[in-house]
Amino acid sequence: MFRSVLITGASRGLGRALALGLAEPGTKLALVARGAEALDATAAVCRDQGAEVMTQILDVSQGDETVTAVRDLDARLGGLDLVVANAGVGPELEAPPYSWEALAGPCHVNFCGAVATLTAALPAMVARGRGHLVGVSSLSSFGALPGSAAYCGPKAGLSMVLECLRLDVAPHGVAVTNIYAGFIDTDMVEHRRESMPQLMSPEDAAQRILRALPNRPARIDFPQPLALAARAGARLPRPLRDRLVRRLVDG
Ligand SMILES: NC(=O)c1ccc[n+]([C@@H]2O[C@H](COP(=O)([O-])OP(=O)(O)OC[C@H]3O[C@@H](n4cnc5c(N)ncnc54)[C@H](OP(=O)(O)O)[C@@H]3O)[C@@H](O)[C@H]2O)c1
Incomplete structure (x- = not known):
């Protein structure tokens, strides 16, 4: 596909x-990250499975630099069918991110x-009349969590950009x-102290995404029922939701 x-x-x-x-x-496959050693290790396994890989x-x-690199890879691979913006960093849990220094990264x-x-990647996809963009957001983008401005905020912003772009580019295929x-x-949740309901392996999460993508859905929420609870929780009156999330986070 x-x-x-x-x-x-x-x-x-x-x-x-x-x-x-x-x-x-x-x-x-064009595989992107900062750390060469781990990236090469991923590339080697992908090559063993038969894929042609660039890192x-x-x-x-x-x-x-990102725009230049992605456009270069698009040209070198003969036009990208799928771009997955997955790179991310986790929330800073040791101290609430009150400062610009904490939020900027x-x-x-x-x-x-x-x-x-x-x-x-988008202008070339629009010119070709086909392509698929995927942004990895988070259930935590549905509503505020204590100490998570640096994570929830950018993820919610990313989700909104994706929703707007979807409306604009759907007519172009x-x-x-x-x-x-x-x-x-x-690794992102390795040091997390709070409970993590319905924790999945990366392989399980990837399979859920890859099974759903061919249908070109606007969104993929998982796992259920956590996704349903996150969406419903976002609609609660703020005083009630504030009490609930504090209780969840404080344990
Ligand atoms: N884990 C969760 O519970 C969870 C839940 C919801 C959503 N997500 C999202 O899923 C995505 C993947 O997270 P993960 O859990 O797989 O985390 P992870 O194991 O920490 O992997 C993060 C990946 O992003 C790369 N990366 C980080 N900063 C980068 C940068 N500035 N430039 C280029 N690459 C960078 C890392 O490689 P290098 O460090 O080598 O660059 C690594 O390959 C993220 O967007 C995350 O927010 C994760």
């Missing part, structure tokens, strides 16, 4: 599992980096999918 795919954050976690899930003979060391928080990676990745994922057992 997808013959030419770019995935950011492909060295570890969900991005690695997506790359492995897509790697097969006839598929060309690109890139810090997606550098927006202009996650904003530059989780919002600007993802938007740069996706929009870099380009699909846009928002991934609202629950807890995935990766």
